[in-house]
Amino acid sequence: MFQETEKVTDKIQEVVQEDIWGAIKSFLELGFHYGKGDKEIHITIGLLLVVTISFFVASFLLKTIRKLFTRKMEEVDKLKFISVFKFIKYITYVIVVFASLSFSGFNITPFLAASAALLVGLGLALQELFQDIIGGIFIIIDKSLLVGDIIEVEGKVGRVIDIKLRTTRAITRDDKIIIIPNHKFITDLIYNYTQNHRSTREFVRVGVAYGSNTEMVRELLLQSVAKQSGVLKSPKPFVLFEDFGDSALVFSIHFFISDSFVDPKIKSAIRFTIDSLFRENNVTIPFPQRDVHLFTQAGIKSE
Numbered sequence: 309m310f311q312e313t314e315k316v317t318d319k320i321q322e323v324v325q326e327d328i329w330g331a332i333k334s335f336l337e338l339g340f341h342y343g344k345g346d347k348e349i350h351i352t353i354g355l356l357l358v359v360t361i362s363f364f365v366a367s368f369l370l371k372t373i374r375k376l377f378t379r380k381m382e383e384v385d386k387l388k389f390i391s392v393f394k395f396i397k398y399i400t401y402v403i404v405v406f407a408s409l410s411f412s413g414f415n416i417t418p419f420l421a422a423s424a425a426l427l428v429g430l431g432l433a434l435q436e437l438f439q440d441i442i443g444g445i446f447i448i449i450d451k452s453l454l455v456g457d458i459i460e461v462e463g464k465v466g467r468v469i470d471i472k473l474r475t476t477r478a479i480t481r482d483d484k485i486i487i488i489p490n491h492k493f494i495t496d497l498i499y500n501y502t503q504n505h506r507s508t509r510e511f512v513r514v515g516v517a518y519g520s521n522t523e524m525v526r527e528l529l530l531q532s533v534a535k536q537s538g539v540l541k542s543p544k545p546f547v548l549f550e551d552f553g554d555s556a557l558v559f560s561i562h563f564f565i566s567d568s569f570v571d572p573k574i575k576s577a578i579r580f581t582i583d584s585l586f587r588e589n590n591v592t593i594p595f596p597q598r599d600v601h602l603f604t605q606a607g608i609k610s611e
Contacts, residue, residue: 439491442491458568465480465501465569472490512582517594529547536577536581
């Protein structure tokens, strides 16, 4: 009797569960149904719930990834990176919409074909734009370039004043702004004078006449930078005897400065000092000299 009661109870539970699941299924299938057979289109409450949940899940995943990438970035870089993620977010939402349309019975093949052709055209037309954006992302993530760095691009030296997703702006030594597409930082050779440290080693080259006292020249060159404003005391300046040139003995004075941006002014001041010291100590800076030998040949008389 007890066993029969249990069987009846289990059967009732099964019937109740089936009724509940059936009711839920019927509720989720409520909506609009168009067409017949394979071309039937379904827009139901279940589909709308799937779309809504997909949007929430995609938004949550993108937000988590964004926080993961930007957790160590400065506030300015975070704002730049967020704009990239907004673009990715829109693309993700478009994919969710297309997937939902496919589930509902829409034939999305024509849309995909048209989108593929459109994306290929845009990709070719905006190739450099995408390269610039990717370059900007790499610059922000790996810190290969920072505001304040001294760089040389195509022979022009400038101090970086702003880094954006597409372009980087720098001010040159003559107070002109150069706008550099970010893809150049990943495709071209760029000199960064201050990537490792702020101080750089510079030099001034000078030639003296043959027969000059080389030790005196060395001491005078060291004197020329000893009290020069902008030249660091440590590391110490040093002199190199570079070569026996065609017209002169070639020397160079090497020194360290903390601001490469004002490098031309410092070098100019050192050259003025060198010229003054050489005049005071009778050290000659020779002109280029060439020996010209003329050979004459008597004319040959014809018989």
